[in-house]
Amino acid sequence: MEFLKKINSKAKQDTDSGFGTNASNYGGRFFTKNGNANVKKVGVGFVESISWFHTMLSIPRWKFLFIILLFYFVVNLFFATLYYLIGVEHLNGISAENDLEKFAQAFFFSIQTYTTVGYGHINPTGFYASFVSSIEALIGLLTFAIATGLFFGRFSKPEAFIRFSQNALIAPYENGIALMVRMAPYKNTNLSEAEARITLGLSLEENDKLVNKFYQLDLEMEKINSLTLSWTLVHPITKESPLYGFSKNDFETIDGEIIVFLKVFDDMYSNHVMKRTSFTFKEIIYGAKFNLMYDRNTDDTKTILYLDKLNSYEKVVL
Amino acid sequence: MEFLKKINSKAKQDTDSGFGTNASNYGGRFFTKNGNANVKKVGVGFVESISWFHTMLSIPRWKFLFIILLFYFVVNLFFATLYYLIGVEHLNGISAENDLEKFAQAFFFSIQTYTTVGYGHINPTGFYASFVSSIEALIGLLTFAIATGLFFGRFSKPEAFIRFSQNALIAPYENGIALMVRMAPYKNTNLSEAEARITLGLSLEENDKLVNKFYQLDLEMEKINSLTLSWTLVHPITKESPLYGFSKNDFETIDGEIIVFLKVFDDMYSNHVMKRTSFTFKEIIYGAKFNLMYDRNTDDTKTILYLDKLNSYEKVVL
């Protein structure tokens, strides 16, 4: 295969990528854009296969609130049905004229019990209604205990508030060219001790067999003390680089992927946070350089970081 | 002892295993299958010897819920008894015909107080009933505060969602053989920076004295960047290995154990999690190799990981 020869024989192969090198398991990309492994797990039950708590922490806010509301409605519908079946005559203070009203009042009594509001203008008499309301109040308190945990979990979940540029660039660098990826923090957080790593993943045929190959791309700077402005990761495409000799056309036709790993200490959490992203070769712009995205403000008292310019680049001829 | 000579004199002994080398303290295995040290501690009181909070976090869900339910019932039984002893005539709104009904209504009043539902159709009059209900409401709120902590603790407890193969294999490897253990992540989590370590523990007689000996087993790869598919730990049984020269029969007759330590960074917790397991020599299959457990899906967009194949192997002649 012609293209295989392109890969630099001097390039350091990366054997510890976590994606095996044998067998044809490449499925279009190794990591999705937001950094999850592009892997589907089968052979375990659904319940076992997900961590529901962390799923509740990750889903969008509106879904989270919708689930809470739905749960609230369904649980109370269930208990309202129970009270209705026991008989609303065991709920003191109900004055309903028809079945629908009876059910509605049972439903509202259920809510008053579940939330422990307990106005008391409706109240249970007899063993069964009292017993069911006892269980409901317990369940109410426990689910609010769980909700407290979920809210706190959502808020306090360590997360790297960092954005990557949409594209990776092949840009001029010193006397040659380099692969560049840019990132910037976008929230009011203090990030320090940032460490980055770039892996190149290729899916190719070797002796008529599909193989995955991974290479570590050396960075000009792998660590910075504080990540306060934008940071451009620069992999110089020297003779040692596995990308050495790749043409614009190669990037357009080969199935390859640039995987970026970032680890940074966030003061807010006093913890290290991780972030991953990936760029397929189709997301690499050959011949472009990033525009500067910061500047001093007019009265010279602060540096301004323009986050909307994160992916701003201009074309250059290499 | 014949077998002692088998152990490679070049093998690196591991002096820092945490299990002493002197004295006859070997009790069948050093670690249980799920990674706890096989040690019983005596000489401290029961209360001191366990961390009850963490026990509540580790017990199965049904036990946890049962304990909550039992506690709820017992506490309210206690307070119901108090109200009953004070006299239900100090509880306004009770209309009971016999002692059982009186007690039942005191019990339900207790629950309405404990959960702070407080319908109020039953309410305390007089100092004693009011005082007891004041204490009960406080205890109610505090126990729900504790329950909130327990639920959150259970959900947010860092845990390595990784499974190990049931067996370790002695498999062909390059031109010789190797000890192999396989693991795979089984939940929707992102694991990175995985580090593994294997220790061999042997309990044997040396100069008529029982001794424990520990050896570090060198791995072909000790770290991987991301643990997204299965990972097979490979200890090549070379001339430097303490297992060099062990026959199938040796594995069947010797009291030995393979202890596996894993440390991995889990994005979900932004924290390192640890996992341990152990394989006794009886759990080692001599002459077998793991079957591949992943594949690409039909439309080539994802890698599929078959978790039910984690322990799938086929016999081979070594």
Next chain:
Amino acid sequence: MEFLKKINSKAKQDTDSGFGTNASNYGGRFFTKNGNANVKKVGVGFVESISWFHTMLSIPRWKFLFIILLFYFVVNLFFATLYYLIGVEHLNGISAENDLEKFAQAFFFSIQTYTTVGYGHINPTGFYASFVSSIEALIGLLTFAIATGLFFGRFSKPEAFIRFSQNALIAPYENGIALMVRMAPYKNTNLSEAEARITLGLSLEENDKLVNKFYQLDLEMEKINSLTLSWTLVHPITKESPLYGFSKNDFETIDGEIIVFLKVFDDMYSNHVMKRTSFTFKEIIYGAKFNLMYDRNTDDTKTILYLDKLNSYEKVVL
């Protein structure tokens, strides 16, 4: 430029400061006194640009309590208005003589619902009032769940309880001079494994272009095992130092900044905490030395640390 020549050509330049070296982005200081990067981010929406949870954890206590109180008031005003619009005749037990009283009673009913007190002397009848109160009770419980998380977050937020001296000093040291910064822990915490780092930032013209330059300042001691008393960071101004040859006048006229990074393990949180501060050249006292700030107590049983002497120094001639 005359002053540029002053900078020691042997000095180690620090390329990984997180503030780029190109372009004129210097805005008076790189870090504020309390360690935040002096950067303004534009180009993202307000909501995206802040982490509101962590803002709530960082604001002063009185602001936090004021926000809670305001929120409590506004939410109940909103629901009171709803009940008022539905009609207070759907709230049983209201006995008001005029509109203001009606509204006030609707307001207090709202509070009794929101807090789940639910005395019940006012209670909802009819579908609309019951429905609104059902939603309000849910919102009440959820906001208190959030409040619980906020309180816990505020209390448990890892923070380095360390103070720095107001000034950095140029003090006599051995046979020469040194830059000194002092710090001390001020709470009842156990700090260990402290690590410090000092970076010098300069904003200067080079070939008619404004440039930022950063230098690592070597410390006589970079780590200490436990931070129990005061700790004076000492950067000896030797021939290798970028500050070598700087006169008192230089410190007064040049735009420079000393950035101090501290990382320490706090037992209380079982976590590393970070602290930063910065000293502009104007905050450096040329020719002064720190007075000792600890002593043994009268009965020789404890060491006394005088925190009010943290910035206490006396002038010396260099």
Next chain:
Amino acid sequence: MEFLKKINSKAKQDTDSGFGTNASNYGGRFFTKNGNANVKKVGVGFVESISWFHTMLSIPRWKFLFIILLFYFVVNLFFATLYYLIGVEHLNGISAENDLEKFAQAFFFSIQTYTTVGYGHINPTGFYASFVSSIEALIGLLTFAIATGLFFGRFSKPEAFIRFSQNALIAPYENGIALMVRMAPYKNTNLSEAEARITLGLSLEENDKLVNKFYQLDLEMEKINSLTLSWTLVHPITKESPLYGFSKNDFETIDGEIIVFLKVFDDMYSNHVMKRTSFTFKEIIYGAKFNLMYDRNTDDTKTILYLDKLNSYEKVVL
């Protein structure tokens, strides 16, 4: 001073102990037995000098519960007084015959509001009583939010469940002697990656000036993989040791201290935990060795660790 010559000139001095070497700040011991620095901080206000949250996490359980109970009582006394001053006639449902009864009922109404039980048989009428109860219910919920945080904080606070022997021993070791300290885990936790460090602190006169000197004591083994049984730290007193040549009498008369630092990863918290302790020279037994504290159980299935033998030693002649 005669004794000064005793200190090995080859011994590595430890300059980074966190206790300065200059000045007479030695106050009997550097660290207390339970590992806190023996330092008193003055010059900051009381409120600033303590972290009240963490104090609440560290105090004994009975004190913690007492404080909660006291707070509950005092707050309700305060609000009861307010209601009493407003006039109990604004509390519906009170039927008191004298002032004490009125106050008692106001007190119980306060509690029913504070805990949000809100039976409602007593309920507020008029603006002032309603307003005060609105504030009280808010405060009630917020304090229970805080209590939830405190309980969770107490339970989940990372802590090293490790005990040290009461005494350090000077014991025979190989062909010479060694300083030995023993420790053992005492709860159902999995500890791994234990690291220990011993520092020797001496307070002595040098040229008629009191000086503190610190030395690092080299350990035969500084790290172990898992801390499952007891661990004896061994510092061989070789010619390089600062303790070389110390006689029994020296240990009895010199003001010295052995400071032990331990860092270990606890699975339960997925976190590193720290533990410190110190032994004054008076707590060192010259000429003794530890008895073994573990054994296999009768049916050879487990190792038994006898925690009551942690400090068990027998005298030997050196």
